[in-house]
Amino acid sequence: METLTHWIDGRPVASKSERAGDVYNPATGEVQRHVPYATVDEVDAAVASAAKASESWRHASLATRTRVLFGYRELVNRHKDDLARLLTLEHGKVFSDAQGEVQRGLEVIEFACGLSSLLKGEISENVSTDVDSYSLRQPVGVVAGITPFNFPAMVPMWMYPVAIACGNTFVLKPSERDPSVTNFCAELLAKAGLPEGVMNVVHGDKVAVDRLLEHPAIGAISFVGSTPIARYIYETGTKNGKRVQALGGAKNHMVVLPDADMDLAADAAVGAGYGSAGERCMAISVLVAVGNAADKLLPKIKERIAAMKVGNGLEASSQMGPLITRQHLDKVTSYVNQGEAEGAKVLVDGRKLKVPGHEKGFFLGPCLLDDVRPEMVVYREEIFGPVLSVVRVATYAEAIALIHGHPYGNGTAIFTNDGGAARKFQHEIQVGMVGINVPIPVPMSYYSFGGWKQSLFGDLHIYGPDGVRFYTRNKVVIGRWPDPQFRGVELGFPQNS
Ligand code: NAD
Numbered sequence: 001m002e003t004l005t006h007w008i009d010g011r012p013v014a015s016k017s018e019r020a021g022d023v024y025n026p027a028t029g030e031v032q033r034h035v036p037y038a039t040v041d042e043v044d045a046a047v048a049s050a051a052k053a054s055e056s057w058r059h060a061s062l063a064t065r066t067r068v069l070f071g072y073r074e075l076v077n078r079h080k081d082d083l084a085r086l087l088t089l090e091h092g093k094v095f096s097d098a099q100g101e102v103q104r105g106l107e108v109i110e111f112a113c114g115l116s117s118l119l120k121g122e123i124s125e126n127v128s129t130d131v132d133s134y135s136l137r138q139p140v141g142v143v144a145g146i147t148p149f150n151f152p153a154m155v156p157m158w159m160y161p162v163a164i165a166c167g168n169t170f171v172l173k174p175s176e177r178d179p180s181v182t183n184f185c186a187e188l189l190a191k192a193g194l195p196e197g198v199m200n201v202v203h204g205d206k207v208a209v210d211r212l213l214e215h216p217a218i219g220a221i222s223f224v225g226s227t228p229i230a231r232y233i234y235e236t237g238t239k240n241g242k243r244v245q246a247l248g249g250a251k252n253h254m255v256v257l258p259d260a261d262m263d264l265a266a267d268a269a270v271g272a273g274y275g276s277a278g279e280r281c282m283a284i285s286v287l288v289a290v291g292n293a294a295d296k297l298l299p300k301i302k303e304r305i306a307a308m309k310v311g312n313g314l315e316a317s318s319q320m321g322p323l324i325t326r327q328h329l330d331k332v333t334s335y336v337n338q339g340e341a342e343g344a345k346v347l348v349d350g351r352k353l354k355v356p357g358h359e360k361g362f363f364l365g366p367c368l369l370d371d372v373r374p375e376m377v378v379y380r381e382e383i384f385g386p387v388l389s390v391v392r393v394a395t396y397a398e399a400i401a402l403i404h405g406h407p408y409g410n411g412t413a414i415f416t417n418d419g420g421a422a423r424k425f426q427h428e429i430q431v432g433m434v435g436i437n438v439p440i441p442v443p444m445s446y447y448s449f450g451g452w453k454q455s456l457f458g459d460l461h462i463y464g465p466d467g468v469r470f471y472t473r474n475k476v477v478i479g480r481w482p483d484p485q486f487r488g489v490e491l492g493f494p495q496n497s
Contacts, residue, residue: 001031001032001033001034002032002033002034003015003020003033003034003035003036004023004033004034004035004036004179004180004183004203005036005183006036006038006042006046006200006201006202006203007182007183007186007187007199007200007201008042008045008046008049008197008200008201008202009045009049009196009197009200010190010194010195010196010197011190011196012183013042013045015036015037015038015039015042015203016039016042017036017037017038017039017042017204019036019037019205019207020034020035020036020037021034021035021037021176021177021205022034022035023035023090023176023177023178023179023180024090024177024324024325024362025089025090025092026090026091026092026321026322026323026324026325026361026362027092027311027312027313027314027321027322027358027361027362027363028312028358028360028361029326029358029360029361029362030360032089032090033180035176035179035203036203036204037176037203037204037205037207037208038173038202038203038204038207038208039207040207040211042202042204042208043171043202043204043208043211043212043215044211044215046171046200046201046202047142047171047200047212047215047217047218048217049196049197049200050142050169050170050171050197050198050200050217051141051142051169051217052197053169053195053196053197053198054139054141054142054168054169056195057139057164057167057168057169057195057198058138058139058141058167058168060167060195062115062116062119063116065115065164065165065167066113066115066116066165067193068164068189068192068193068194069109069112069113069115069161069164069165069192070113071191071192071193072109072161072188072189072192072194073106073109073110073113074192075188075191075192076102076105076106076109076185076188077106079184079188080099080102080103080106081099082184083098083102083153083181083184083185084098084099084101084102085098085314086180086181086184087101087102087152087153087178087181088313088314088321089180089314090152090177090178090179090180090181091149091150091152091177091178091321091324092277092313092321092322092323092324092362093276093277093279093313093321094313094318094319094320094321095313095314095316097275097276097313097321098153098313101151101153101154102153102154104154104442104445105151105153105154105156105157105158106157107444107445108154108157108158108161108162108445108463109157109161110445111161111162111445111446111463111464112161112162112164112165113165115165115166118165118166118465118468119137119165119166119468119472121134121135121136121137122134122135123135127478127496128480128495128496128497129497130480130481130482130484131478131479131480131496132478132479132481133476133477133478133479134476134477134479135474135475135476135477136474136475136476136477137166137468137472137473137474137475138167138472138473138475139166139167139168139471139472139473140166140168140219140220140243140471140472140473141168141169141217141218141219141220142168142169142170142171142217142218142219143159143163143168143169143170143171143218143219143220143221143222143471144170144171144172144173144212144215144218144220144221144222145159145160145163145170145171145172145173145221145222145223146172146173146209146212146221146222146223146224146225146233147159147172147173147174147175147223147224147225148175148224148225148226149175149177149178149279149324150276150279150280150281150324150384151280152174152175152178152179152181152182153181153182153185155224156172156174156182156185157185158222158224158449158462158463158467159172159222159462159463159467160172160199162463162467162468162471163222163467163471164194164198164199166468166471166472167472168219168220168471169197169198169199169200170198170199170200171200171201171202171212171218172186172199172200172201172202173201173202173203173204173208173209173212174201174203176203176204176205177324177325178324179203182201183201186199186200186201209233210236213233213236213237213240213242214236214240218242219242219243220242220243220244220470220471221233221237221242221243221244221245221246222244222245222246222462222470223237223244223245223246223247224246224247224281224462225247225248226248226249226382227248227249227382227408227454227455229248230246230247230248230249230456230457231246231248231454231457233246233457234246234457234458235457243470244457244458245450245456245457245458245459245460245461245462245470246456246457246458247281247449247450247451247455247456247462248408248451248454248455248456248457249281249382249384249408249410249454249455250281250282250283250285250382250408250410250411250451250455251285251286251379251381251382251406251407251408251410252272252282252283252284252285252286252408252410252411252412252413253284253285253286253287253288253399253402253403253406253412253413254268254269254272254284254286254287254288254412254413254414254415254439255288255290255396255399255403255412255413255414255415255416255425256269256287256288256289256290256293256297256414256415256416257290257291257293257396257414257415257416257418257421258290258291258292258293258296259416259417259418260293260415260416260417260437261415261417261437262293262296262297262300263300264415264437265293265297265300265415266297266300266301266303266304267304268284268413268415268437268438268439269284269287269297269301269388269439270301270304270305270308270366271439271440272284272413272439272440273285273287273366273386273388274305274308274320274366274386274388275320275440276320276321277320277321277322277323277364277385277386278332278383278384278385278386278387278388279323279324279384279385280440281410281411281455282410282411282433282440282441282442283384283440284388284413284439284440285382285383285387285388285389286372286379286388286389286390286391287388287389287390287391288391288393288399288402288403289390289391289392289393290393290394290395290396290398290399291394291395294370294390294392298347298368298370298390301368301388302347302348302368305348305366305368308320308366310350310353310355310363310365310366311355311358312355312358312361320366320386321363322355322358322361322362322363322364323362323363323364323385324362325362326362328362328384328385329362329363329364329385331385332364332383332384332385332386332387333351333364335377335378335381335383335385335387336349336350336351336367336369336378336387338376338377338378339369339372339376339377339378339387339389340369342376342377342378343371343373343376344369344370344371344372344373344376344378344389345369345370345371346367346368346369347368347369347370347390348365348366348367348368349365349367350364350365350366350367350386351364351365351367352365353365364385364386365386366386366388367385367386367387367388368388368390369387369388369389369390370390370392371390371392372389372390372391373391374391374402374405379391380406382408396421400425400428400429403429403430403431404429404430407453407454408451408453408454408455409430409431409432409451409452409453409454409455410431410432410433410451410452410455410456411431411432411433411434411435411440411441411442411451412429412431412433412434412435413434413435413436413437413438413439413440413441414434414435414436414437415437416436416437422436422437430452430453431451431452432450432451432452432455432456432461433449433450433451443464444464445463445464446464446465447464447465448460448461448462448463448464448465448466448467449461449462449463449464450462450466
C-alpha cells in the first residue's frame with residue numbers, strides 16, 4: 001500500500017520514520033494509504049530548506065512573485081475537480097461541497113495575486129526640513145502552518161498563498177487524516193514556478209508540531225484546529241518567541257426570532273447544521289428559538305431532514321457524507337446518547353441510519369435534539385458532527401445572554417425580518433463573524449476570518465488584510481536628502497523643524 005511522501009526542497013521525499021498512520025476512505029471504512037509521521041530530523045530538513053530559500057525569495061521582485069501566484073491560480077482552477085475528488089475520497093464530504101471548498105481557497109489565492117497593491121507602504125514627505133519618512137512591510141522569514149482535517153485544501157490556502165506572496169517561505173504540517181491534497185497542491189506550486197524550498201510539506205503528528213513550535217528558524221506560526229490544541233500552540237509558540245495566530249473550535253448559535261421567514265430559516269438551519277456532516281467550524285450547532293419560533297420552525301426542519309440523502313460523497317445524489325473516522329463517529333454518537341440521557345428530546349435520530357453497500361462507512365444520520373438546556377454537555381461542548389441542538393428561550397435578551405455565556409465566539413447568525421433587531425444584534429453580539437439571514441458568514445478573501453473568545457488565540461485574524469499584517473513586519477525609515485546644511489554633534493533628542 002502507498003505511503004505518502006513529504007515535500008521538501010521542491011520534490012517528494014520518502015520518510016524514514018518508523019511511525020505512520022492510516023488514511024481512510026470514510027465512506028467505505030477502508031484504509032487507502034499510509035501517512036508518515038515525520039521525525040524531528042525530517043522537520044529540521046524542511047525548515048532548513050525553507051530557511052535557505054528565504055535568503056533569495058525575500059528578495060524576489062513583486063513581479064516575480066505575482067507571476068508565480070497567477071500561475072498557481074490557473075493550475076488550481078484547472079485541477080479544481082481533481083482536488084475536490086481527492087477531498088471527497090479522504091474527508092468524505094460530498095463532491096459539490098468539496099468543489100465549494102476549493103473555490104473558496106481559490107479566492108484567497110486570487111487575493112494573494114494582488115500582492116503588489118497589498119504590500120504598498122506609506123510615505124510622508126518633509127516630516128522635517130528635507131526629511132521624508134516611509135514605512136515598508138517586509139517578510140517575517142520562515143513561517144509554519146498547522147491545519148485541521150475538515151478543510152484540507154481551503155484552510156492551508158488561507159495561509160501559504162498570502163505568506164508566500166509576502167515574501168516568506170513556508171512549512172506546512174497538514175492534518176494526518178486527509179493529507180493527500182496537500183502534496184498535490186505542493187506539486188502545482190512547483191509547476192507554477194515556485195522556487196525549491198519556498199513551500200515544504202511535512203506530514204506527522206505531535207512530534208512534528210512540537211519541533212515546529214520550538215525550531216529557532218521559524219518566525220511565525222498559523223494554526224487552525226480545536227481549542228485545546230490552539231491554546232497549546234499559542235502558549236508554546238509565543239513562549240518560544242514566535243508570532244502566533246491560533247484559530248480554535250466553535251459552537252455557533254443561530255437565533256430565530258418569531259417574525260423570521262421560517263422557510264428561509266429552516267433551509268438555512270438544515271444546510272448549515274448538516275452540510276459536511278456538521279464538520280465545519282462555521283456549522284450551526286445550536287438553534288436558539290425565541291418565543292413561539294420553534295413551533296413554526298421545527299416541523300419545517302423535520303420535513304427537510306426527511307428529504308435529505310446521506311451517502312457516499314462521490315455519488316451525485318448524496319447531500320451529506322460520512323464522518324472522518326470511526327473514532328469520531330463513536331464520539332459524536334456518544335454526545336447524542338448523553339444528551340438524551342440528560343433530558344433532551346431526540347426529534348430526529350440519525351443513530352439508526354444504514355447506508356446500503358457502505359456498512360463499514362463512518363455514517364451518522366442527521367440528529368435533531370429539542371429542549372436542550374445550557375447546562376447539558378451537548379450544549380457546552382463542540383460536537384463537530386451532524387447534531388443540531390434546539391434551545392428554546394422566551395426573549396431576544398435571553399438569546400443574547402446565552403451566546404455571551406458560551407466560551408466560544410466564532411460565528412453566529414440571526415434570522416428576522418426586523419431590521420432594527422438585526423442592527424442591534426450586529427452591534428452588541430460578542431462574536432467575530434455575524435450573519436444576518438445568512439447562516440454561514442465566512443468572510444470574503446479580502447476581509448479576514450476569525451472568531452472571538454476561545455475561538456481564536458492571538459491578535460490578528462487569518463487571510464485578507466490581517467493575513468498580510470501577520471506575515472509581514474513593519475519597518476519605518478526616516479531619510480534626509482540632499483546633504484544637510486547643518487553638520488555637527490547634537491546630543492539632544494531629535495526634533496522636527
Ligand atoms: P485538531 O486540533 O485535532 O488538529 C489540528 C492540527 O493539530 C492537526 O494538524 C493535528 O495533527 C495537530 N494536533 C492534534 N493534536 C495535537 C497535539 N496534541 N499536539 C500538537 N499538535 C496536535 O483539529 P481537527 O480535529 O483536525 O479539526 C477539527 C477542529 O478544528 C474543530 O475543533 C474545528 O472547530 C476546528 N476548526 C476551526 C476553524 C477556525 O477557523 N476557527 C476552522 C476549521 C476547523
